[in-house]
Amino acid sequence: MPIVVPGLPGLSASHPANPGSILIRPVHPSERGAFIGMALRSWRDAYLGLLPQADIDDAPAMMARAWDKRQAAFRVAVADGVIAGFYSLGEAGHPTDANYLWHLYVDPMLQRRGIGRALNAAALDEVASRGATAAWLDVHAANGKARAFYRALGWRDAGPDPDDPDLVRMDIALEPKQ
Numbered sequence: 001m002p003i004v005v006p007g008l009p010g011l012s013a014s015h016p017a018n019p020g021s022i023l024i025r026p027v028h029p030s031e032r033g034a035f036i037g038m039a040l041r042s043w044r045d046a047y048l049g050l051l052p053q054a055d056i057d058d059a060p061a062m063m064a065r066a067w068d069k070r071q072a073a074f075r076v077a078v079a080d081g082v083i084a085g086f087y088s089l090g091e092a093g094h095p096t097d098a099n100y101l102w103h104l105y106v107d108p109m110l111q112r113r114g115i116g117r118a119l120n121a122a123a124l125d126e127v128a129s130r131g132a133t134a135a136w137l138d139v140h141a142a143n144g145k146a147r148a149f150y151r152a153l154g155w156r157d158a159g160p161d162p163d164d165p166d167l168v169r170m171d172i173a174l175e176p177k178q
């Protein structure tokens with residue numbers, strides 16, 4: 001940390017579709033407003049029409065609670081000076097969650113520019129640095145966009161979540177890191 005991912009290959013730095021370098025780093029406490037705004041836009045992009053209205057209505061409060069509890073785990077992607085997405089992992093040292101990809105979200109206005117790919121690479125690098133040889137996640141079964149994204153990046157379906165029939169598990173093997 002931080003990790004700098006070069007701009008998209010094959011596009012000039014001035015191309016409108018090229019976010020330029022993507023910097024991935026821990027979020028700063030002063031960035032609460034920008035972070036929550038981006039996270040809410042992306043959360044709604046994933047779950048509007050998928051989750052019950054009560055969950056949609058609770059989303060701003062839910063995101064504020066997540067910030068209060070999990071801010072230290074949030075790693076943001078900054079593209080052109082803007083907070084464009086984030087990931088977070090489960091707690092380091094936890095027996096089952098240390099290699100769990102908890103969040104991976106990209107602002108809807110900035111999707112399909114390689115930011116999710118960069119966040120995924122940084123997240124797996126962080127998991128591997130914890131000594132894990134695989135990572136896992138849960139994704140809503142009807143979240144086709146996210147499932148296509150993860151499959152494209154090498155994750156495989158690992159069956160329904162035993163605790164929640166709306167979710168499917170995915171996993172990926174990692175190169176062990178010294």
Ligand SMILES: CC(C)(COP(=O)(O)OP(=O)(O)OC[C@H]1O[C@@H](n2cnc3c(N)ncnc32)[C@H](O)[C@@H]1OP(=O)(O)O)[C@@H](O)C(=O)NCCC(=O)NCCS
Binds near residue numbers: 042103111116118143
């Ligand atoms: C899923 C998500 C993180 C992808 O982020 P992104 O920045 O758009 O992804 P990238 O541009 O890095 O895409 C990498 C590859 O994933 C695949 N992919 C991404 N979006 C896709 C889509 N809508 N449909 C099919 N494949 C897709 C493609 O293979 C893509 O490579 P390509 O653009 O060269 O074809 C983003 O759509 C998002 O934030 N969704 C809402 C939040 C969410 O559902 N998060 C997951 C919760 S478990």
